[in-house]
Amino acid sequence: MFRTALRNVLAHKARLLMTVLAVMLGVAFVSGTLVFTNSLSTALQNSSAKGFDQVDVAVRPEGREDKGDTVGKTPELTQALLDRSARVPGAASAFGVVRGFTALADKDGKLVGGGFQSEGGNYWGTKDPRYPLVSGHAPSGRGEVLIDSETAKRAGYKVGDRVRMSVDGPVLTPTVTGVFTTDDGNVAAGGSLTLFDTATAQQLFGKPGTYDEIDVTAAAGTSQTALKAALDRALPKDTVETTTGKQLADDQAEIIASSMSGLKQGLLVFAGIALFVGTFIIANTFTMLVAQRTKELALLRAVGASRRQVTRSVLVEAFVVGAVAGVAGLVAGIGIGAGLKALMGTLGATVPDGPLVVSPGTVATALVVGVVVTMLAAWLPGRRAAKIPPVAAMSSVHAKATTKSLVLRNTIGALLSAAGVAVVLAATSMDGSDGQAPMGFGAVLLIIGVFVLTPLLSHPLIAAAAPVLRAFGVSGRLARQNSVRNPRRTAATASALMIGLTLITGMTVMAGSLQTSIDKMASAAIRADYVVSMANGNELSPDVERTLRKTHGVTLTSPLRNAPSRIDGQTEYLTGVNGAAIGRLTDLTVEEGSFTVGGDRVVVDDETAKSHDWTAGSHFTVHYEDGKAQQLTVAGVYRGNDMIHGIMLDTARLAPHQRDAADMQVMVKTTDGASGAVKDRLEKALGSNPAIRVQDKKDISNEIAKMFTLMLNMLYGLLAMAVIVAVLGVINTLAMSVFERSQEIGMLRAIGLERTGIKRMVRLESLVISLFGGVLGIGLGVFFGWAAGELLGTRMPTYELVLPWGRMAAFLLLAAVVGVLAALWPARRAARLNMLQAIKSE
Template sequence: MFRTALRNVLAHKARLMMTVLAVMLGVSFVVGTLVFTNTLSNALQNSSAKGFDHVDVAVTAEAQESKGNQLARTPELTDELLERSAEVPGAASAIGVVQGFTAIADKDGDLVGGGFQSQGGNYWGTKDERYPLVDGHAPKGENQVLIDSETAKRTGYKVGDTVRLSIDGPVLKPTVVGIFTTDDGNVAAGGSLALFDTATAQKLFGKAGTYDEIDVRAAAGTSEDQLKAALDKALPKDKVETITGGELADDQAEMISSSMSGLKQGMLVFAGISLFVGTFIIANTFTMLVAQRTKELALLRAVGASRRQVTRSVLIEAFVVGAVAGTAGLLAGIGIGAGLRSLMGALDATVPDGPLVISSGTVATALGVGVVITMLAAWLPGRRAAKIPPVAAMSSLHAQATTKSLVLRNTLGALFSAAGVAVVLAATGMDGSSGQAPMGIGAVLLIIGVFILTPLLSRPLIAAATPVMRIFGVSGKLARQNSVRNPRRTAATASALMIGLTLITGMTVMAGSLQQGIDKMASSALRADYVVSMANGNYLSTDVDRTLRELDGVTATSPLRNAPSRIGGETEYLTGVDGSSITQLTELPVDSGAFEVGGGKVVVDDETAKSKGWRAGSTFTVHYEDGKSDKLTVAGVYEGNEMIRGIMIDNRTLTPHLEEPADMQVMVKTADGTSEATKDRLEKALGNNPAIAVQDKKDISNEIAQMFTLILNMVYGLLAMAVIVAVLGVINTLAMSVFERSQEIGMLRAVGLDRKGIKRMVRLESLVISLFGGVLGLGLGVFFGWAAGELLAAKMPTYELILPWTRMGVFLLLAAVVGVLAALWPARRAARLNMLAAIKSE
């Protein structure tokens, strides 16, 4: 039986090639994902570990907890603690580290790095081993700065140049006095690093006389653990905590691995979809191969082969195919992983140098997935073939599915579909977070149910195309009949395309509806013409509001000032606003009371009011950052949204209690409204600062929706793999259908149907099957898009279902193109059949 199975594999090379290709594509995507993410993670971890080479023990401030009505106050790392750390037995040196956001503009005025990766810090002196100088000298004073060599290379800055940079809003113009090298992970990932002398860094980052961290080097002969023990003994335990350089590197590696896991899981989901689609093709292929060899298998049964041996022979074929596909997928996946890393470099997403990581787990996964998926898909056809009695197989009585099996299949499909719809509908009535899992379960049940019902659905849906098919005469009529002749095969082929289009359509419906909801939210909640904020989300200097307030043409401004407080023993954040102008800048529906902010009067969003049991007229005591308290009155309750929510208090009441006031953003109303000229005037007044974003309502909407657009584009690209696999499935089905109907095609040629008619018949059959899968995919996609939107609508009142008819038309056209392209080779093969040889074939 083993030799028989191997001969069958070799005897059907062309037919099995499509199956190998389908499995290979899915496996290569899995392997490419693992290779790429492992390589990137390994490179980042190695680069990060180098950054801790000069740290044996790090001393940081001990995190404090808020107690009662007192806010936690983080202890400061002072010069006294720095000196005590340096004098600990076993310590060779101690460096005080100051760091914070520092945006550098290139020579064109654009922000260097990725915003969050634009960092600044202090240079300790000529013996600072962390940042070896390659040119220039150490900085001294506010007008001198060092920049890293990678930033210098990207921007063209050199020693002596003036560079424009910003810490929290106002533009500084120091001179580059030196360039240094660094193993800093942010720089390796494409960010930038600027260094000042310690006193300047402390002043710029608002940490006068204090440090963010103290890095201690061990003397020769002292281990990290020994130094840590000595520091723990010498320093106050209630103010600081210590951690070794090795632990820092391990924590950083774990954080990098954790951050990479999301990317890896997302890519593996789409790889799984490709494999899932490929499973249909494999099952379809083996079903047809087994059907074509029914008499051969019956003869084996007649001469003594058992059912188990017949099933085993089919599984052996599947094993060989899976092993070959897994090996090919492994090699292709390694190429994909290397290609993705090169692509990131081409897109200016800097990746640290490092070897391509091909782990034993990746190799085992490739072979395991290839073999297991193929054997699982082949098991049912093999088992079904083994159960056919030899006499029945030889007389072809087995060809038609029994009424009992069809009734069982349709009943099972109906139950799965009904359960899926019920669970999805139930999930739409839940809260956004609690409804996600039920909706996912319901979606899986519904897709399984529709897949099981697809043979039943194929007849009425394909029959709907009859009027169009008549236009093509005999070829059209034959194509329609052929497409419903074997509903199970048609269903398996169409389902592969259905799954891909379901996901694409669902995501498109959600993205379009979400964009519409965000646009409505921005236009309805904001009266301000512009919102000014830091490009990376950091706090703005209060100088920004003062500058804008004094600008000609600006009629109203209000900074949004975030501050922690304690209310009822819990930490709550207050949002400071300009009480006299906030109503000119926002338009928030008021549920009760009045939108009045000033003195001791505040307004509260509906969710906070509900959680606290407040309503208009309620009073509460707030404990500020400086320890003082005040009694406030809720003047009104407004409907919050994703852009504006929280407890709004007048800045004149809040600011005196803040040690370092800073704004999240500044809302601006101008006399001339929004225009390019007005925007340019605001940006110019702020020094054309690359770190500051001046945005109108449309800019805000686009920025919020940008993440979803990026995800959608990634989905389109990744699901292209599933569509390619679906194309292979259509080609495979048609090719085997042509082989199966060789005698019939020969007869059609003999009675007068020319080669063009044969080609047209096969192409129309492919087109009908593809459009059938496309219609099912669009229908399911719209349903899932609507259901997921209902979950979002609970959190976003402005959400509105938008059906992207144009894109949906493009998707249906794509399905048609898939059908036409997939039919090219099978149609040509059918037309080239020798009619006499075909008529004589069995």
């Protein structure tokens, strides 16, 4: 039986090629994902580890827990602590580290790198071991700065150039005195790093005389553990904590691995989708192969082969196909991994140098996935073939599915579909994240249910195309009959395309609806013409709001200033605003009381009010960050959203209790409204600062839209793999259908149907099957998009369903194109059949 199985594989090489390709693509995606993420993770970890080469023990401020009704303050690392650390037995040297956000502009005035990755720090002495100089000399004073070599290369800067930058205040224009190399992970990821001398860095980052961290190097013969123990004995335990360089590197590696796991899981989800789609093709292929060899299998049964042996022979074929596909997929996956790494570089994301990592786990996963998926898909056809009695198989009375099996299939499909719809509908009424898992489970049930029901659905939906197909004469009528002749095969072929289009349509509906909702939220909640913020999301200096207030044409301004506090024993963040202006700069729905902010009167969003059981007129005691307490009164309760929420009070009441006041945003109203000229005027008033963004409501919406568009395009690219696999499935089904109908096609040619008519028949059959899958996929995608939107609507009041009719029409056209392209080779093959040989074939 084993030799027979191997002979069958070799005898049907052309028929099994599409199955090998389907499995190979899925395996390639899985192994490519693993190679790419492992290589990137290893390169980042190695690069990060180099950054700790000069650190044996790091001294950091001890994190303080909130206690009672006061908000803890972070202890400071002073020069005295640095000197004491350097004198500890076993310490060779110690240097203080200062860090902070530094926005560096390129020669066109635009921010270099991403906002969150633009950092600054201090250069320790003339020979800082962390940052070897490539050229130039160490900086001295506010007028001199060092930049990293990657940034110098990208922005075109060299020693002697003047650069524009901002830390937290006016724009600086220092001279580049040197260029250095670094293994800093932010620079490796495409960010920038600028260095000042220590005194200047402390002054610019608002940390005069203090450090963010003290790095201590061990003397020869002293281990990191021994140095840490010595530092623990010498330094005050209640204000500082120590960590070895090895532990820092391990922690960083763990953080990188954790962050990469999200990317890995996301990519593997799409690989799984491609494999799931490929499973239908494999099952379809083996079903047809078994059906074509029924007499052969019946003869084996007649000469003594048991059912188990017949099933086993089919599984052996599947094992060989899966092993070949697994090996080919692994090789292709290594190429995909290398390609993804190179693609990140072309998109502007700098990836640290490092080899491709093909781990034993990746090899094992590729082979196991290829073999297991193929054998699972082939098991049911093999089992079905083994159950056919030899006499029935020899007479071909088994060819059609029994009424009992179809009724059972339709019943199971109806129950699964109904259960899926019920679970999805129930999930839409749940709150936010609570409904995500049930909705996902319901979606899986519904997709499986529709797949099981697809043979039943094929008759009415394909029948709807009959009037159009009649226009093509005999070829059109034959195409319709062929499409419904074997409903199970049609269902398996259409379902592969259905799943891909379901996901694509659902995501498109969600993205379009979310974008519209965000547009409405921005226009409905904000009356201000502009919102000013930092490029990296950090805090603004209060000087920004004072500068804007004095700018020509500005009529109203209000900061949004966050400050921690304690209320009822819990940490709550207060939002300081200009009480006299905030009501005219926002348009929030007031649910209770009045929108009045001033003195001890505050307004609270509905979620916060509900959590504390407050209503209009309620009194509560707040403990500010300086420990002082005060009683405030709830003047009104407003409906919060993702852009504006929290407890609003006047900055005049909040400012006396803040040590370092800073604003998250500043809202601005002007006499001329939003225009390009007004925006330029505001930017110039702020010194054309690269660190500060001036955005109108359209800019805010477009920024979010860019994020959605980028994500959607990435998802389209990933789901294209599933569509490619679906195309292979249509080609495979048609090719084997042509083979199995060779005698029928020969008869049609003999009675006068021309070759063009044969081609048209096969193409129309392919078109009908593809459009059938497309209609099902788009319908399910719209339903899932609506359901997910209902779930989001519980947290986003402005959410509304927006159906992208143009894109859905494009998706249906895509399904039609898939059908036409997939039919090219099978149609050509059918037309070239020798009619006499075809009529003689059995």
